[in-house]
Amino acid sequence: GGSGRRADYEHILLDWPKIDPTYCYRCPWGKTYPSCDLDCATALEKEILKNGADSIAAFIAEPMMGSSGGVVPPVKEYWPKIREICRRYDVLLIADEVMTGFGRTGRRFGVDHWEVVPDILVGGKGLTGGYMPMGMIAVKESLVEEVERAKAEFMFYTYSSHPVACAVADEVLAIMERERLVERSAEVGARLGSSLKEELSGHPMVGDIRGTGMFWGIELVQDKATRRPYSPEKKVTNRVLGAAVRKGLFFYPATGMAGKAGGDAMMITPPFIIGDAEIEFIIRTARAALDEIQPNL
Numbered sequence: 001g002g003s004g005r006r007a008d009y010e011h012i013l014l015d016w017p018k019i020d021p022t023y024c025y026r027c028p029w030g031k032t033y034p035s036c037d038l039d040c041a042t043a044l045e046k047e048i049l050k051n052g053a054d055s056i057a058a059f060i061a062e063p064m065m066g067s068s069g070g071v072v073p074p075v076k077e078y079w080p081k082i083r084e085i086c087r088r089y090d091v092l093l094i095a096d097e098v099m100t101g102f103g104r105t106g107r108r109f110g111v112d113h114w115e116v117v118p119d120i121l122v123g124g125k126g127l128t129g130g131y132m133p134m135g136m137i138a139v140k141e142s143l144v145e146e147v148e149r150a151k152a153e154f155m156f157y158t159y160s161s162h163p164v165a166c167a168v169a170d171e172v173l174a175i176m177e178r179e180r181l182v183e184r185s186a187e188v189g190a191r192l193g194s195s196l197k198e199e200l201s202g203h204p205m206v207g208d209i210r211g212t213g214m215f216w217g218i219e220l221v222q223d224k225a226t227r228r229p230y231s232p233e234k235k236v237t238n239r240v241l242g243a244a245v246r247k248g249l250f251f252y253p254a255t256g257m258a259g260k261a262g263g264d265a266m267m268i269t270p271p272f273i274i275g276d277a278e279i280e281f282i283i284r285t286a287r288a289a290l291d292e293i294q295p296n297l
């Protein structure tokens with residue numbers, strides 16, 4: 001649904017059914033949690049009924065929105081409710097854990113925060129710690145059996161199950177266990193998050209700081225009270241990123257979370273091995289980058 005990313009391909013893309021995200025800072029239903037009746041989750045049921053359950057094969061979502069939202073953890077009832085709706089209408093639930101998987105959010109997988117088991121889980125990135133290109137798909141055994149029963153044949157990729165990539169993934173996962181890096185992501189990530197909130201919430205450009213584990217987002221706004229975003233033409237995220245990189249800090253830029261009105265966010269997603277000195281550096285440098293850009297906006 002990212003209009004910017006779709007733009008060049010709109011003419012060949014299907015306009016498949018989708019629902020607005022669980023995103024409390026800019027609730028698409030204009031409501032406030034917890035008195036909101038979870039419209040974000042019941043939207044799925046409405047969409048399924050509108051299209052007819054038989055026409056919907058699966059629902060795919062990120063457990064916590066990454067670059068489309070600038071790190072947006074859902075409310076805690078969201079995924080259990082989505083799981084229940086999918087089960088009720090026989091719609092497969094696919095968790096896109098490419099960003100959130102392998103310890104990034106302080107649990108092995110994002111869905112583990114709510115003890116939800118998707119039917120299909122896709123992953124990448126952290127699986128090999130970035131040392132080898134590799135993506136993965138995990139599928140419930142019952143689905144595999146069904147496909148086998150149907151005698152369906154699968155196409156494979158040139159590099160499917162590439163031995164070197166698999167060996168790297170094996171080793172990365174072993175190191176993660178040996179060095180308790182998922183636990184470390186949760187522990188040090190909590191310190192990172194509370195420091196970000198303490199030190200940067202008061203900055204005039206900072207509207208919202210949210211996240212968990214080593215997965216944090218800082219949404220930048222023109223007006224803190226009304227949450228009005230900067231206009232997209234100002235390219236605020238890119239300018240802050242440029243200033244930060246010159247000072248030695250890279251962050252993943254996220255834009256467009258306010259729809260046509262724009263939206264800017266910095267995603268702070270450091271390696272799991274950082275300590276207090278690096279947390280201090282991240283905050284000091286992020287603040288310096290914001291201070292450098294702010295007078296020219």
Ligand SMILES: Cc1ncc(COP(=O)(O)O)c(C=O)c1O
Pocket residue numbers: 062066067096097098099123124125134135
């Ligand atoms: C949530 C999410 N899903 C999927 C992808 C694509 O992953 P890959 O490049 O491994 O295909 C990305 C890439 O950033 C992503 O962030």
